[in-house]
Amino acid sequence: MIFQPIKQLLSEEYVGRRVCLRGWIYRRSVVGGKAFVRVRDSTGIIQVVVDESNLGEELVKTLKDIGLEASVEACGKLVKQPKAPTGFEVIADYFNIVGTSRDFPIKGGEGVEYLLDNRHLVLRSPRYTAIWKIKHTVLEAGREWFNKNGWWEVTPPILTASACEGGATLFPVQYFDKVAYLSQSAQLYLEVMIFSLEKVWSLTPSFRAEQSRTRRHLAEYWHLEAEAAWYDMNDMMKVAEELVAHIVSRVLEERRSELEQLGRNIESLKKAVETPYPRIKYDEAIEILQKKGLNIQWGADLGADEERVLTQEFDKPFFVTHFPKEIKSFYMKLDPGNPRVVLGFDLLAPEGYGEIIGGSQREDDYSKLVQRIIESGYKVEDYKWYLDLRRYGSVVHSGFGLGVERVLMWIAGLEHIRDATPFPRFRGRIYP
Numbered sequence: 001m002i003f004q005p006i007k008q009l010l011s012e013e014y015v016g017r018r019v020c021l022r023g024w025i026y027r028r029s030v031v032g033g034k035a036f037v038r039v040r041d042s043t044g045i046i047q048v049v050v051d052e053s054n055l056g057e058e059l060v061k062t063l064k065d066i067g068l069e070a071s072v073e074a075c076g077k078l079v080k081q082p083k084a085p086t087g088f089e090v091i092a093d094y095f096n097i098v099g100t101s102r103d104f105p106i107k108g109g110e111g112v113e114y115l116l117d118n119r120h121l122v123l124r125s126p127r128y129t130a131i132w133k134i135k136h137t138v139l140e141a142g143r144e145w146f147n148k149n150g151w152w153e154v155t156p157p158i159l160t161a162s163a164c165e166g167g168a169t170l171f172p173v174q175y176f177d178k179v180a181y182l183s184q185s186a187q188l189y190l191e192v193m194i195f196s197l198e199k200v201w202s203l204t205p206s207f208r209a210e211q212s213r214t215r216r217h218l219a220e221y222w223h224l225e226a227e228a229a230w231y232d233m234n235d236m237m238k239v240a241e242e243l244v245a246h247i248v249s250r251v252l253e254e255r256r257s258e259l260e261q262l263g264r265n266i267e268s269l270k271k272a273v274e275t276p277y278p279r280i281k282y283d284e285a286i287e288i289l290q291k292k293g294l295n296i297q298w299g300a301d302l303g304a305d306e307e308r309v310l311t312q313e314f315d316k317p318f319f320v321t322h323f324p325k326e327i328k329s330f331y332m333k334l335d336p337g338n339p340r341v342v343l344g345f346d347l348l349a350p351e352g353y354g355e356i357i358g359g360s361q362r363e364d365d366y367s368k369l370v371q372r373i374i375e376s377g378y379k380v381e382d383y384k385w386y387l388d389l390r391r392y393g394s395v396v397h398s399g400f401g402l403g404v405e406r407v408l409m410w411i412a413g414l415e416h417i418r419d420a421t422p423f424p425r426f427r428g429r430i431y432p
């Protein structure tokens, strides 16, 4: 028996021929002496008809009571069937139950916590299959863009000795007889690597002990980061927008049917393929927000609500730049023309999604960086190695980090970031 992927069978080519397939029971109904079994595999869904006059009463009876998600294999003639959900069906002459499934615990209509407790089973739904395929293409396209443009992929550590993005969200881990932390960002290590490779990138898990559960924060997420010597903030913003445009265009090319399956508005997504993306300064963002009646003052950080309002002004991703130094990390270079703000940028996705990338030009001056480390409440000795980069051949350099699940949320049109990763981690939950 040669089992074919179901997707292959959904074509005129095999009509009238005997085919074999295998997968899991997605839906089934028994009418008269016939069982209509919809089988799914990783590629698609097809209806298999089991007729008792052909395969016996016993089997049809078994199928009547069989639980969803039983694994099966079947062979038979492929016919066109406009009434079947995917337009074709297999009239079985062979049908075998490989693995039974009694009382599959997901029946539809369950609450969020129950579904998270049963994540290992929920993940079989075709909706998630579509999401993971889009994620695959997002990652592949990111890698492809860097490779085509002369960047080196590197492998920074996950166990770290010091904070990159603020002590409040650090996860401590027992490291032999010391305390270490899970990495929040590979940035500081990527900065080391640019002195030999110049243009580097990495894809790593990042960890943030976010205190509250929100629609867009995970405690563990995938972080695609880039860092380059000789690049100023503007050079790096071009990299960010070209990368994102490439990712979107790849997904549109290769994952169109999955986007449609998820009900994504493809026309609005298409706008992100065209670069450059608009740029506004933080000052302008505050003005826009105030005009729209939000109670926000210069100096405040932009939260999810503010970002959502800003995204109404644009129909494609856009940059917000030059934030007050107090709300950004110690490593961002102060704007020489206005040292109250940093040469930092966020890239916000439209349609309410908000921040998907955070980046900046880095402080490359030794004494200014020492000062920023002290101001931020860190210990200078913890950053001795990082400061050395400014002592030995310092250069202008910049970088950014892209949250893979944030990008996926936007591209796939997901409501909640937990749907952008198979095993989401939040405060209070680490299961399965």
Ligand code: NSS
Pocket (backbone or CB within 6 Å): 164, 165, 184, 185, 186, 187, 208, 210, 216, 217, 218, 219, 220, 221, 223, 225, 226, 355, 356, 357, 358, 359, 360, 399, 400, 401, 402, 403, 404, 405, 406
């Ligand atoms: O904190 S960031 O804005 N910036 C950095 O970590 C820099 N050190 C990156 C760099 O320059 N190499 O995080 C970057 C992105 C941010 O824009 C989000 O898209 C994503 O990482 N991010 C998150 N995604 C999911 N969950 C959480 N908690 C999260 N935090 C940041």
